Amino acid sequence: MYFNRIIRTFIIALVCFSFSSKTYSAVNEVESDLVVQLDDPHIQIGSNFFGEELLIFGAFNNSDLSKSDIIIKVRGASKSISVRQKAKKYGIWMNSQNTVVDNVPSYYAIYSNRNIQRITAKDFLKENQIGLEYLEFKSNKKNNTSDIYREIIKKNKEGGIFTEKYTGVRIIGNKLFRASVQLPKDINEGSYEVSIYFFDDQKLVDRDISKVFVNKTLAGKYIYTQAKERPLLYGIICVIIAWIAGLLVAGLSRVR
Numbered sequence: 001m002y003f004n005r006i007i008r009t010f011i012i013a014l015v016c017f018s019f020s021s022k023t024y025s026a027v028n029e030v031e032s033d034l035v036v037q038l039d040d041p042h043i044q045i046g047s048n049f050f051g052e053e054l055l056i057f058g059a060f061n062n063s064d065l066s067k068s069d070i071i072i073k074v075r076g077a078s079k080s081i082s083v084r085q086k087a088k089k090y091g092i093w094m095n096s097q098n099t100v101v102d103n104v105p106s107y108y109a110i111y112s113n114r115n116i117q118r119i120t121a122k123d124f125l126k127e128n129q130i131g132l133e134y135l136e137f138k139s140n141k142k143n144n145t146s147d148i149y150r151e152i153i154k155k156n157k158e159g160g161i162f163t164e165k166y167t168g169v170r171i172i173g174n175k176l177f178r179a180s181v182q183l184p185k186d187i188n189e190g191s192y193e194v195s196i197y198f199f200d201d202q203k204l205v206d207r208d209i210s211k212v213f214v215n216k217t218l219a220g221k222y223i224y225t226q227a228k229e230r231p232l233l234y235g236i237i238c239v240i241i242a243w244i245a246g247l248l249v250a251g252l253s254r255v256r
Contacts, residue, residue, distance in 0.1 A: 034060050034198050034206040043183070045216045051185045054212060056111075057178035060198055060205075066174040069112070069119040069199040073130055074181055074212070076107035076192050083148050099148055102138040106188045107161055111168030111179045120202050130197070132157075132164055160184035189216050 036058035043052050056072060059065075083099045112119060116131055126134045132153050139145045156162035161184060169179045192212040198205045 034058065034196065034208045036194075036196050036208045036210060038194065038210055038212060041210065041212050043212065043214045045187070045189065045214060051187075052183045054181040054183055054194075055178065056181060056194065056196070057176060058196070058208075059176045064174050065171045065177055067200070068205075069114065069202075070169045070171075070177050071116055071119060071130060071197040071199070072109075072111040072169060072179050072181070073128075073195040073197070074107065074109040074111075074192055075105050075195075076188060077105075077190050078103045079106050080104070081152070083152070097141070099145070100140045101145075101148065101152060104137060104152060105135070105162075106190065107183070107192060108132070108135070108156075109162070109181055110164045110166075111181060112166050113169040113171060113177070115166045119199050120197075120204065124204070128195075128197075132162060159186065161186065183214075187214060189214050 036056065039055035039057075043054070054074070060068070080100055080102045081104050083101055084097075110116065110131060116125060125131050129135055135149075135153070137145075137149050137152070139148070141148075153162060160182070163182070168181070169177055171177055190213075192214065194210040194212055196208045196210075198207065
C-alpha cells in the first residue's frame with residue numbers, strides 16, 4: 001500500500017511538471033483540453049477483496065483551477081430490483097404489492113470540490129443525473145413511488161453503494177486536481193463510467209468520459225458463483241472447512 005502511494009505521488013509530480021514546463025509557440029493559441037488519468041482502470045477482485053481506492057487526477061490547459069469547479073461522477077451498469085411493500089391487514093403487517101424498479105445504478109458516486117448546487121444550474125444536474133436527488137428510476141407502478149425511491153437511495157447509501165462527497169476533489173497548485181473514489185467491497189463485476197465535468201463561472205467548459213473495468217479473479221469468481229448459485233452447498237462446504245480447521249488447531253495444541 002505504501003509503495004502504491006509513492007508510485008501515485010510520482011505520477012502526479014510528472015503530470016504537474018509536464019504542464020508547468022509546457023510552452024506555446026503562438027501567443028494567441030489557446031488550448032482547452034481536459035486531461036484526465038486513472039491510476040488503475042482495471043481492478044481485480046479476489047476472495048480477500050475489501051474495497052479499493054480509485055485515484056483520478058488531471059489538469060486543464062491554460063486555466064487556473066482555483067477559479068473553476070470540477071464534478072466527478074462514477075456510475076455502474078443499471079439494474080432492476082424488486083421492492084416489496086408492507087401493508088397492515090387484519091391487524092398485522094404483511095407483504096402486499098411487489099414493485100419492480102428499473103434503471104438503478106449498481107454503483108453511483110459524486111465527488112466535487114464544493115456543493116454541486118453552487119457549481120451549475122439544476123437543469124444541467126437533472127439532465128445529466130448528477131446527484132442522488134436527480135437519479136431517474138423507472139417503475140411498473142405509476143403512482144406513490146417517491147417513498148420507494150427514497151428507501152432505495154437510503155439503503156444504498158448505508159451500504160456505501162451510493163455516495164456524495166462535495167469535498168472529494170482537491171485542487172493542487174491551481175493547475176491539477178485529484179480525487180480518491182472509494183469503491184466498496186460489495187462492488188459488482190462489470191464496466192463503470194467515469195465522467196469528469198469542468199466548469200468555469202457555472203458554465204460547462206469541457207468534459208471527459210473514461211471507463212473502469214472491475215473483474216473477479218479466477219478463485220474469487222468461483223467462490224462468488226458458488227455462493228450465489230449454490231448457497232446451500234456453499235454453506236455446507238464452509239462448515240466442513242471450519243470443522244477441519246478446528247480439528248487441526250486442536251491437534252496442534254495437544255502436540256505442544
